[in-house]
Amino acid sequence: MNKVITYIFDDYRKQRNARLFKNLLYVFLIVKCVLWLLNYDILFGAHAVSLVYDEPIGFFEYFAYIIYLSKNTSLPIWFICAALLLSIVSLVNKRSYLLADLIIYLLVLNLDIRIYTTTTAGESLLVNLCFLSAWLRKDFTRGTTVYDQIKIVLHNVSFFALLLQVCILYGFSALAKWYDADWLSGETVYLTTKAFYYSTPLMVSIADSIHPLTVAITYVLLAYQSLFPFVVWFKSIKRYFLHLGVLMHLYIAFVMGLFFFGWIMVITYALFYDFESPADYSD
């Protein structure tokens, strides 16, 4: 119990990981905002592909549906520009601003809800990461006031919450796969490689000839996702495990075409990675 209390109250934990993760998240948001602006018409404008239903939304939900409910097609541009500006300022600034991060979270949530037919699990993850990382610090100045102490607690709890969020993602993803016939028969990677919308023409053409390999990869993926929530707590094998995960997510980004999903998953690995400096090992 004392160890837990010391861990939470004593000092900012995993400083390097937290700073790297927050900066990568801001870069990701900046890229996303730029691409939203480039494809504005078909995402948010007059030719928006996501159909809007005129349904009553409760008061509590309203703040997530501001763009969705608005008939004004120029409103999202202000949300995107605000998210872009706040992300750039937060990236270049050495300090963290809780309010700015919470505003980014609400802006991104509203934007993602408006384009609900175009999103993947990556967008859900991004929104949740934005919320949980808002409490994380990039500056680690220590003071003696109660507010300074609260900042330390929020940082440490938030960091642990982010780790837990990623473990929940992998754990539940694995659980769903254990009940799926295609995963258990080892056919999922083969089928996905043959599905031309999750593949490249080259991969589709060679899928039949690498069928045994795809079966092996299916089971490796199933094992990887099932073990992730447990293995990431063991320093000795974690690094190799994370490298394998990066490869898997780069394949998802570049071959399967789920670019943003692949990258947001890679970014979460910055939370788990053990850097080699002795200071980081003290955690």
Place this chain on the structure above:
Amino acid sequence: MHFLLVIWGAYPFNREPKVKMDFYAMNYCNPYFAQDWRMFAPGSSYNYTIYARYVVNGKEEFAFPIQEVLNERNIFNGREFLTISLTDACIFVHNSSIKIKGDLYKFNRDRYYQIFEHIVQQYLQNKHEAKIDDLKLMLLTTNIQTNERGYVVNE
């Protein structure tokens, strides 16, 4: 507390509220912390082709939206969302059609079909920068393992 509700709400086999706790957890998660991690379970079993016939600027035209989007797929243009929305819409419409008995399909106020039609219409209007009229759609499905083909047309 947050994670208790998130874990309960995001549990992969708990998609419809059955007990009180489901209701509380889902209301807590949705929309601010919404999450569903059943990624690729189930995975892809079909390839899809949309055949669209329509009138634009007084001229009859046809298009294959999915193939067009895949041909211009490029990781740097940020247009992966078009592939996702078109194929996801196909998957939902196809799953709905499986539940309909008989050879002809009638999507009467079916939400998935409305979304499917809307996505294709908006994609084509954006492509031509003009209004699309008289849009007719046919969804061609090909089973990846058996190569068996099926057609879904809203008759």
